Amino acid sequence: xxxxxxxxxxxxxxxxxxxxxxxxxxxxxxxxxxxxxxxxxxxxxxxxxxxxxxxxxxxxxxxxxxxxxxxxxxxxxxxxxxxxxxxxxxxxxxxxxxxxxxxxxxxxxxxxxxxxxxxxxxxxxxxxxxxxxxxxxxxxxxxxxxxxxxxxxxxxxxxxxxxxxxxxxxxxxxxxxxxxxxxxxxxxxxxxxxxxxxxxxxxxxxxxxxxxxxxxxxxxxxxxxxxxxxxxxxxxxxxxxxxxxxxxxxxxxxxxxxxxxxxxxxxxxxxxxxxxxxxxxxxxxxxxxxxxxxxxxxxxxxxxxxxxxxxxxxxxxxxxxxxxxxxxxxxxxxxxxxxxxxxxxxxxxxxxxxxxxxxxxxxxxxxxxxxxxxxxxxxxxxxxxxxxxxxxxxxxxxxxxxxxxxxxxxxxxxxxxxxxxxxxxxxxxxxxxxxxxxxxxxxxxxxxxxxxxxxxxxxxxxxxxxxxxxxxxxxxxxxxxxxxxxxxxxxxxxxxxxxxxxxxxxxxxxxxxxxxxxxxxxxxxxxxxxxxxxxxxxxxxxxxxxxxxxxxxxxxxxxxxxxxxxxxxxxxxxxxxxxxxxxxxxxxxxxxxxxxxxxxxxxxxxxxxxxxxxxxxxxxxxxxxxxxxxxxxxxxxxxxxxxxxxxxxxxxxxxxxxxxxxxxxxxxxxxxxxxxxxxxxxxxxxxxxxxxxxxxxxxxxxxxxxxxxxxxxxxxxxxxxxxxxxxxxxxxxxxxxxxxxxxxxxxxxxxxxxxxxxxxxxxxxxxxxxxxxxxxxxxxxxxxxxxxxxxxxxxxxxxxxxxxxxxxxxxxxxxxxxxxxxxxxxxxxxxxxxxxxxxxxxxxxxxxxxxxxxx
Amino acid sequence: xxxxxxxxxxxxxxxxxxxxxxxxxxxxxxxxxxxxxxxxxxxxxxxxxxxxxxxxxxxxxxxxxxxxxxxxxxxxxxxxxxxx
Numbered sequence: 001x002x003x004x005x006x007x008x009x010x011x012x013x014x015x016x017x018x019x020x021x022x023x024x025x026x027x028x029x030x031x032x033x034x035x036x037x038x039x040x041x042x043x044x045x046x047x048x049x050x051x052x053x054x055x056x057x058x059x060x061x062x063x064x065x066x067x068x069x070x071x072x073x074x075x076x077x078x079x080x081x082x083x084x085x086x087x088x089x090x091x092x093x094x095x096x097x098x099x100x101x102x103x104x105x106x107x108x109x110x111x112x113x114x115x116x117x118x119x120x121x122x123x124x125x126x127x128x129x130x131x132x133x134x135x136x137x138x139x140x141x142x143x144x145x146x147x148x149x150x151x152x153x154x155x156x157x158x159x160x161x162x163x164x165x166x167x168x169x170x171x172x173x174x175x176x177x178x179x180x181x182x183x184x185x186x187x188x189x190x191x192x193x194x195x196x197x198x199x200x201x202x203x204x205x206x207x208x209x210x211x212x213x214x215x216x217x218x219x220x221x222x223x224x225x226x227x228x229x230x231x232x233x234x235x236x237x238x239x240x241x242x243x244x245x246x247x248x249x250x251x252x253x254x255x256x257x258x259x260x261x262x263x264x265x266x267x268x269x270x271x272x273x274x275x276x277x278x279x280x281x282x283x284x285x286x287x288x289x290x291x292x293x294x295x296x297x298x299x300x301x302x303x304x305x306x307x308x309x310x311x312x313x314x315x316x317x318x319x320x321x322x323x324x325x326x327x328x329x330x331x332x333x334x335x336x337x338x339x340x341x342x343x344x345x346x347x348x349x350x351x352x353x354x355x356x357x358x359x360x361x362x363x364x365x366x367x368x369x370x371x372x373x374x375x376x377x378x379x380x381x382x383x384x385x386x387x388x389x390x391x392x393x394x395x396x397x398x399x400x401x402x403x404x405x406x407x408x409x410x411x412x413x414x415x416x417x418x419x420x421x422x423x424x425x426x427x428x429x430x431x432x433x434x435x436x437x438x439x440x441x442x443x444x445x446x447x448x449x450x451x452x453x454x455x456x457x458x459x460x461x462x463x464x465x466x467x468x469x470x471x472x473x474x475x476x477x478x479x480x481x482x483x484x485x486x487x488x489x490x491x492x493x494x495x496x497x498x499x500x501x502x503x504x505x506x507x508x509x510x511x512x513x514x515x516x517x518x519x520x521x522x523x524x525x526x527x528x529x530x531x532x533x534x535x536x537x538x539x540x541x542x543x544x545x546x547x548x549x550x551x552x553x554x555x556x557x558x559x560x561x562x563x564x565x566x567x568x569x570x571x572x573x574x575x576x577x578x579x580x581x582x583x584x585x586x587x588x589x590x591x592x593x594x595x596x597x598x599x600x601x602x603x604x605x606x607x608x609x610x611x612x613x614x615x616x617x618x619x620x621x622x623x624x625x626x627x628x629x630x631x632x633x634x635x636x637x638x639x640x641x642x643x644x645x646x647x648x649x650x651x652x653x654x655x656x657x658x659x660x661x662x663x664x665x666x667x668x669x670x671x672x673x674x675x676x677x678x679x680x681x682x683x684x685x686x687x688x689x690x691x692x693x694x695x696x697x698x699x700x701x702x703x704x705x706x707x708x709x710x711x712x713x714x715x716x717x718x719x720x721x722x723x724x725x726x727x728x729x730x731x732x733x734x735x736x737x738x739x740x741x742x743x744x745x746x747x748x749x750x751x752x753x754x755x756x757x758x759x760x761x762x763x764x765x766x767x768x769x770x771x772x773x774x775x776x777x778x779x780x781x782x783x784x785x786x787x788x789x790x791x792x793x794x795x796x797x798x799x800x801x802x803x804x805x806x807x808x809x810x811x812x813x814x815x816x817x818x819x820x821x822x823x824x825x826x827x828x829x830x831x832x833x834x835x836x837x838x839x840x841x842x843x844x845x846x847x848x849x850x851x852x853x854x855x
Numbered sequence: 856x857x858x859x860x861x862x863x864x865x866x867x868x869x870x871x872x873x874x875x876x877x878x879x880x881x882x883x884x885x886x887x888x889x890x891x892x893x894x895x896x897x898x899x900x901x902x903x904x905x906x907x908x909x910x911x912x913x914x915x916x917x918x919x920x921x922x923x924x925x926x927x928x929x930x931x932x933x934x935x936x937x938x939x
């Protein structure tokens with residue numbers, strides 16, 4: 001009978017697989033997710049395993065798929081996600097997949113390279129177009145200035161270097177300046193300038209200009225203009241801003257220098273005819289070529305888009321298939337290869353209840369592979385501790401995760417999770433109790449539950465949301481229980497509901513009310529004798545003067561009551577563990593003294609609380625009137641310390657009931673007597689058993705003693721074997737530590753449960769502050785302005801209510817509840833020294849793979 | 856008497872929740888986990904209610920109210936103040 005109360009029974013199995021059937025069988029087991037394989041080759045490194053080549057091939061396929069995915073996302077193409085999980089392909093399909101991916105990758109790379117080349121060409125033509133357009137302005141603007149400047153320069157140089165005015169230079173520069181230049185320069189012999197035109201990145205222009213000026217000592221003339229539209233860098237697709245420039249200079253030496261500087265600044269130089277007609281002709285040619293290139297580029301992009309769209313339809317499925325193949329080969333690498341019999345040998349942990357299911361899966365795999373030899377699954381005897389497997393569903397998974405965060409249960413140990421399903425939300429609600437806040441939380445949880453399929457499908461990487469969504473059932477239950485405790489506390493946003501009519505009645509007359517600022521109702525005359533039937537009487541919510549006193553007394557008591565009962569429940573759980581593992585010594589000499597200790601001291605204190613509630617009343621005569629009611633805490637302290645109580649008030653009894661003194665002394669003595677039993681009985685019995693075993697080597701006695709002495713959790717049902725004997729001194733030390741921890745822990749854990757009262761009080765007071773200082777101010781406004789003010793005030797109040805009281809206080813109460821479960825409750829019985837069952841499961845692998853891919 | 860009947864009523868109510876809850880609200884009423892959940896719910900809710908009820912059964916002190924509150928209670932809760 002599989003259940004959540006204990007981990008599943010696990011079996012270590014040996015699996016013999018025919019070589020040709022192994023792949024298909026492992027594939028079936030991966031779909032099933034119920035088998036945890038052990039590594040039978042721990043000494044073999046990763047590169048020496050049998051199927052390392054196949055794993056590498058899968059890695060390569062995965063790389064290609066990631067490349068495709070990157071390109072698809074770059075183009076913003078939506079990927080088809082059917083959510084279905086295709087079966088792992090056959091090994092021969094792997095070759096087809098490899099060929100498909102290879103072809104796709106090559107095709108895409110080729111398209112990308114072509115597109116890049118085309119874009120580079122396009123860029124060059126675009127830049128040339130801009131140059132031809134801008135330089136017209138340069139020549140129109142610059143000609144008069146050129147004349148003036150060149151005249152000045154020419155005169156200067158003519159005087160200093162007359163030998164420059166030779167015929168050869170004159171002819172060469174005449175060609176550069178064109179016919180107009182020649183004609184214009186007829187009067188002067190030295191007005192011949194050269195120029196270069198190009199494009200440069202805009203941010204480099206200032207440095208470029210300074211460098212030219214310095215290197216050429218101011219003998220060049222630079223004009224520049226910005227290209228308004230950004231241009232695309234063909235290498236990475238970035239948009240960059242560039243400028244057109246033209247540089248006028250004189251002489252070959254400057255020409256060489258200018259060109260080197262342009263090259264250094266990565267400016268691109270373009271040929272530019274000086275004659276306007278030539279420039280116009282070239283511009284038209286450039287425009288024609290640009291249009292042609294645009295056409296070709298468009299076709300290239302269309303082709304790329306078609307390739308990517310076709311790939312996008314199958315990409316998710318391909319990822320799943322490749323990951324499954326890779327997982328299968330990784331798993332096959334864990335197996336032993338029996339060369340003589342041509343089979344693979346595996347060892348695995350499986351849940352006992354699922355062995356038939358696993359056999360069925362293996363048979364399916366064998367049939368699929370066409371092999372004739374059936375696989376063999378043998379159970380093996382083992383003394384190892386099996387992994388811990390708790391079968392959960394979507395509801396119980398979150399609670400199990402809370403427990404596993406503290407520690408995974410030892411094998412077959414009592415699992416706290418089933419009880420946590422209710423005690424966790426309930427203890428949270430004791431702290432958080434408010435009908436309004438609980439309703440908000442319950443509605444949020446309910447919304448997540450109702451929409452869980454849609455919300456689960458939208459896989460997001462928001463960690464906070466994932467935590468909330470994973471805990472949606474916890475949130476819902478916390479909300480519902482908070483509504484219940486809110487009803488009991490009679491607290492909805494710090495106000496009360498008066499459903500059944502208060503059971504307190506006013507008996508003062510008008511003059512008394514007028515004369516006194518405060519009046520206290522008397523339990524003798526103003527109280528009906530029977531309390532408000534469900535929850536707190538609403539009168540206490542409006543009793544401003546002594547509400548907290550009353551609530552404190554009440555909430556402290558319920559904290560201790562629930563805390564002690566919770567701890568007793570934990571100790572009783574240890575009884576289940578000892579019984580199951582047949583740990584007789586622990587059952588008799590640990591569980592019983594622990595329970596007696598807790599009952600005689602702390603449960604007795606709980607009983608005193610109930611006695612005080614029932615026996616003492618203001619309407620009673622002494623010695624059971626309100627004046628005689630003793631303090632439970634002082635009574636408890638006096639009891640433990642054997643103090644003589646203080647003399648009671650007049651006409652009051654020292655004790656609450658007859659014979660209390662004797663009972664208290666007896667209880668304390670018995671409880672104290674339990675401590676040496678916890679401390680010494682178990683180690684002494686183990687020591688005695690060992691001595692007896694040494695004197696008379698009786699296997700049965702030894703086995704019983706050892707079984708009782710060491711927590712034999714792993715070898716349940718196993719034969720007698722050699723277990724390491726713990727040293728006696730260590731046994732004594734461990735037992736001392738555990739005993740001290742238990743005894744002191746009982747005291748401190750009882751005090752720890754008082755946090756239920758503390759957080760409940762804090763939560764109620766915060767809600768009241770929000771009412772008093774925020775919302776009620778809005779409600780007091782009058783007139784049309786009052787409506788507007790109230791709207792704003794309500795919005796503010798609502799934000800603070802959700803942000804602080806629900807979220808922050810909710811988180812605080814959650815953490816305190818978690819501690820009460822992990823420490824106060826589970827320390828009574830839970831070892832938590834197991835390790836989790838991690839089956840070979842395609843679902844888990846693909847989920848992890850997808851998560852890793854998104855990061 | 857009223858006190859006794861109230862306690863009996865709520866005890867029977869939560870006992871019924873523990874016993875019949877699995878049948879009414881789930882499809883697997885015999886599952887141990889489901890029965891454990893309903894039983895625990897009934898016990899903790901019953902005990903919580905009982906503590907609140909007993910705490911108010913024999914009050915040792917009465918609520919202390921200010922004048923405004925008394926007048927509001929008198930008019931709102933049908934609890935008129937006597938003349939004189």
